[in-house]
Amino acid sequence: MRFKDVFSIIGPSMIGPSSSHTAGAVRIGRVARKLAGALPEKVDIYLYGSFAETYHGHGTNLALVAGLLDFQTDDERIRDSLNYATQSGMEISFHPMQQSLPQYHPNTAKLVMQCGEKSYEVIGCSIGGGNIEIIKINQYEIKFSAAYPTLLIFHYDRAGIISLITHVLQQYGMNIGYMKVERATRHGEVLTVIECDELTNKEVLKHLLLVPNINEVHAIDLTEGDQQ
Amino acid sequence: MRFQTLQQLKEICETEQLTIAELMITEQAHQSGQPREQIVKQMADYYGIMKEAVRKGIEEPVVSRSGLTGGDAKRVHDYLTVNESSLDYEACLALAYALSVSEVNASMGRIIATPTAGSCGIIPGVFVSAQERFQWEDEKLVKGLFTAGAIGYVIANSSFVSGAEGGCQAEVGSAIGMAAGALTELRGGTPEQVLHAVALALKNCLGLICDPVAGLVEIPCIVRNGFGAVTALAAADMALAGVRSAIPSDEVIGVMLQVGLAMPSQHRETAQGGLAQTPTGIKLSKQWNQAEQ
Numbered sequence: 150m151r152f153k154d155v156f157s158i159i160g161p162s163m164i165g166p167s168s169s170h171t172a173g174a175v176r177i178g179r180v181a182r183k184l185a186g187a188l189p190e191k192v193d194i195y196l197y198g199s200f201a202e203t204y205h206g207h208g209t210n211l212a213l214v215a216g217l218l219d220f221q222t223d224d225e226r227i228r229d230s231l232n233y234a235t236q237s238g239m240e241i242s243f244h245p246m247q248q249s250l251p252q253y254h255p256n257t258a259k260l261v262m263q264c265g266e267k268s269y270e271v272i273g274c275s276i277g278g279g280n281i282e283i284i285k286i287n288q289y290e291i292k293f294s295a296a297y298p299t300l301l302i303f304h305y306d307r308a309g310i311i312s313l314i315t316h317v318l319q320q321y322g323m324n325i326g327y328m329k330v331e332r333a334t335r336h337g338e339v340l341t342v343i344e345c346d347e348l349t350n351k352e353v354l355k356h357l358l359l360v361p362n363i364n365e366v367h368a369i370d371l372t373e374g375d376q377q
Numbered sequence: 378m379r380f381q382t383l384q385q386l387k388e389i390c391e392t393e394q395l396t397i398a399e400l401m402i403t404e405q406a407h408q409s410g411q412p413r414e415q416i417v418k419q420m421a422d423y424y425g426i427m428k429e430a431v432r433k434g435i436e437e438p439v440v441s442r443s444g445l446t447g448g449d450a451k452r453v454h455d456y457l458t459v460n461e462s463s464l465d466y467e468a469c470l471a472l473a474y475a476l477s478v479s480e481v482n483a484s485m486g487r488i489i490a491t492p493t494a495g496s497c498g499i500i501p502g503v504f505v506s507a508q509e510r511f512q513w514e515d516e517k518l519v520k521g522l523f524t525a526g527a528i529g530y531v532i533a534n535s536s537f538v539s540g541a542e543g544g545c546q547a548e549v550g551s552a553i554g555m556a557a558g559a560l561t562e563l564r565g566g567t568p569e570q571v572l573h574a575v576a577l578a579l580k581n582c583l584g585l586i587c588d589p590v591a592g593l594v595e596i597p598c599i600v601r602n603g604f605g606a607v608t609a610l611a612a613a614d615m616a617l618a619g620v621r622s623a624i625p626s627d628e629v630i631g632v633m634l635q636v637g638l639a640m641p642s643q644h645r646e647t648a649q650g651g652l653a654q655t656p657t658g659i660k661l662s663k664q665w666n667q668a669e670q
Contacts, residue, residue, distance in 0.1 A: 150378075152533040155405045155526035156419065158492045158555075159500075162426055165482030166442075166594040168494040169539070203592040205669045206443060208485055223426075228485045277539045278493060 152278075161279045162223040169256055170200070170207030173275025175227065176371060178216015180283055180295050181260045181271040183369040189262035189269075191240040192217060198255035200275075201245040210243055213258055217241075222279060253284065289331040289340040295371045297326060298348035302341040302357060303365040306332050313360045314341065321353045338364075347372075378404050383531050383572050383626045390568040397558075397568055398520040401527040421519045423489045427478065427501035430488050434477025441483035443665050446595040450477035453603070467510050468610050475502025475606035479599040492529045492538040495594050496552035498602030500525055503556040503609050507563065517563065525559040528575055535627070536634040540587030541646040543637025545601060550582030550633065553605045554626075557612035566617050576622030578612035579629045584636055586644035588651025591662035597652055 152158060163172040182188075194213055196204050204210050208227070215230035217239065226233060234241055254274035262269045272285035283293050286301060293299050304310055311330065318325065327344040348370050357366045380386040390400055406413045433439060435454045440447030453473040456462065462469040479498035482488045488497040504518050529538065529551060537543040538551045557578035558571040566574070590596040622629070643650030652658050 150534050152530060152538075154378075154408050155401055155416075155523060155530065158529035158533055158538075159420065159522050159526045160423060160489055162423060162487065162489050163494065164485050165488050165494050165497070166485065168490045169541070171485075171494070172490070199592075206591060206593045206665070208442065211485075223487050225487060277541065279490060 157278065157280075163279060164223055164225065164227045167207045168279045169275045169277050170203065170209045171212045171227075172222040172279035173256065173277075173281050174200070174209045174212035174258065175216040175220065175222045176279065176281045176295060177258055177271070177273035177275065177283070178213040178260070179219060179221075179371055180216070180273060180281070180369050181262060181269070182217050182219050183371070184269050184271060184286065184301065184367050185262050185264045186367065187264065188237055188239055189217065189264045190238070191263040193242050193244060193261040195244045195246055195259040195261070197246050197253065197257040197259070200256050200258055201247075204245065209258075213260070214241055217260070254282070286340060288333055291329055291331050291340060291342045293327070293329075293342050293344060293369075295369055297344045297346065298368065298370040298372060300343040300345065300348075300357075301367040301369060302343070302363060304339050304341065305362040305364070306334075306336050306339045307362045310360070310362055311341070314343075314357065314363075317353065317356050317360065318343070318345070320356075321350055323348070323353065378408060378530065380527075381531065381534065383528070383575060383630070386527060386531065387568040387572055396520075396524070397527050397562055397571060398523040401523040402520075405523070417519060420522050421515065424504075424515060424519050424522060426487055426489055428505055430478040430481040430486060431474045431501050431505045432477075433486060434480045435473060439477070439480040439484045439486070441480065441593070441595050442485055443591070443593055443595065444668075445591070445593065445661060445665060446483060446599055447480055449599065449603075450474070450480050464607065467506055468607055470509070471502045471506040471606040471610055472603045474505050475499055476599060476603040478502065479602040483593070483595045483599060491525070492533060492551055492555070493540075493548050495540060495598050496548045496602065496605070498599070499549065499552040499605040499609060500556045500559070502602070502606035503560055506606075507560060513563070521559045521563045524562045524571070525555040528555045528558045528571075532630055532633075535630050537637055539646075543633065544640045544645055545585040545587040546582045546633055547637055548587065549598075549601045549605050550579055550585060553582055553609045553612070554578045556606065556609035557616070560609060560613040561616045564613065564617055566613075570616045572626045573620065573622045574612045574616035576624060576626035576629045577615050577620065578609060579626070579633060580622065580624070581608055581612070583629075583632060586640065586651050587646045588644060588653045589646065589648055590653045590658045591665050592646075592648040592653070593665075596658075596661070
């Protein structure tokens, strides 16, 4: 079933004018913000396909920046998000791209964020009705919808590490709905994506960082206040 | 969900002596693992936002971000308070309210996607005008939104609800079917009558293309929301009067899918055809693009 429940039909609560070009874009921006963990200093936003052609009319640019500011889809500040970004010291550059990415959905954005010494890249698609799909994080081709709390775990490729990760989740009573392990090279770095039914105890993030060979743990939880 | 078709939905309601709204609330609680009160509360919050959007465009003219549209909801409302409208007062009010919510959407105001932002005016237009007319409590209308949601759930999963996939018939058409069915139940219609209302409403929308000028959710989206609210009232009236759709609702939804799949891409939200490509449509698009630069 593409539409899972009553609130995917009645909802989301959102700022107009387009569920795919505005609400979906806010959610892509919010995923990037959750990955960064704090306000990024500088963000380059690349727009592709229909996002590049019609972003002004639908406020896709405002929506993506609103997401980076951690505004929700129905936050009335979305309209003025560029001013809020300037006030908070986040530098934004937009790059509407002429060429499309044929392998991707027509409504696609790439966000490249500078956060201190770290940089992150997120590619997300808005697939309709405010629903999104994140298809790339840094060099890793992954796929998640952010409809559920999602853990992004950067670690080294070592035998048994997945078992250690799932053991920690078990201790916190967390049920895994979806999981993907994507490695750049053998014995190199890996990104593991885990969708959980719920993420109530944030202590699990600290606990995971104690596992040897885990470098970074990020929680992407748009369910906090985001009625989707 | 225990139902995938409207026929199944009707049969479960008949067997278990439930309204569609009651069944949907129970199914949603089961699906999400959330308590019933929480689900109803969320829907009540949504209804509050719908009412706010209805008021906004009636009290003051709301102009879209592009400046291409706006003020029509207030225009119609002012007209109907002074003149005798060709529709009766209540139907004209539903029209004005639907225009208002759509204008609020185009101005980057807050709305509830029902089922999408492009078709967000129809259900609030029908619901809020009916509430004022029949003096219903909010609680009743909130239940009606679950009826609308159940109908939309079947349409969305059997066919589509976005203009990009299936044209305007999928987007505005779905909303009209949802509003017509929900109003039928709100006015005491049986689940069977609800299905006829959906079928009658959808039959009148088949083939409608999605051809937004400049790609914006404004021309002709806003007026189609207004017309949509009136069509929903007509479909509900026919169903309540006992008019039956010879072709069952699930089969009409199947036709919507077939028509949408056969629709060329220039008529599916790309602004490459239809009203968007008329001489005036092209001119407005150019004006807006120049103003932006």
